[in-house]
Amino acid sequence: MDKPFLIYKLDAATIGEIVQDPPAPHRHEYEELIVLLDGTPEHFIDFRKQTIQSPAIIYVSKGKIHQFMPDLQTRGWLIQYQNEFAPQSSFHFYSNFADTIHYSLSQHTCHNRLDTLCSLIYEDFTANPPRYQVIKHLLLALLTQIDSDHTLQIAESKTVSNSYTSTFDKFLKLVETNYKQDESVQFYADQLNTSARNLNLICRSVFDKSVSEIIEDRKLIEAKQLIVSSDKTISEIGFEVGYNEKSYFTRVFSKREGITPTEFKKKAVALLQ
Structure with missing residues (x-):
């Protein structure tokens, strides 16, 4: 990866190509974030296979062996970036404590704000030249929105006080x-x-x-x-x-x-x- 950042739209054409010619398990020298809007893909990481229900987030940290296997209904965004491009991300830190990071998202948040942010990032990435400074800020907003949605879901499903969360961090x-x-x-x-x-x-x-x-x-x-x-x-x-x-x-x-x-x-x- 010779660029600090890449983004791909997982539309029908792209997914069709991946399904026809699936990539082999591999490891890479960058962070990878999959924003899954629709579909039920399988994800293989560190010799474990999982079926992911959309909408969801899948994060793969640098160096992990993994394989993403979408079904024909899979839609979303694939983002790859060097860790230095988004050093504030909590994903990289938490990946040190879990083999895989993926979690479900609320339908409202996923299909509206996240999709909109990814579309804005894609627009700035495909500009000539790419507007990396703007992309940095939009990527941070995307990561913050994901973290916020996940934190809210935890708060709704468990009785965890702010003091517990602070001490745990x-x-x-x-x-x-x-x-x-x-x-x-x-x-x-x-x-x-x-x-x-x-x-x-x-x-x-x-x-x-x-x-x-x-x-x-x-x-x-x-x-x-x-x-x-x-x-x-x-x-x-x-x-x-x-x-x-x-x-x-x-x-x-x-x-x-x-x-x-x-x-x-x-x-x-x-x-x-």
């Missing part, structure tokens, strides 16, 4: 700084001036996972990225993300992924050939 930032160290749940609780029990309650309320599960997820997501993108040995990768013994790293990885790190690497290499 601070916790994730602490994890991002310290996950390679063997820090306890109590360490994070102390940093946030709360108890370990309360921190676990906050994490389960906001993210449906315990403190330990979130830390473990962050370690394993980083490990998978390194397995796919580096020449380091499995032992070196395990040690880098905080596992001092290869056997323990392999055991934790296998329990979570269903295959060993070595098998994961073999499958990734085979897919990308």
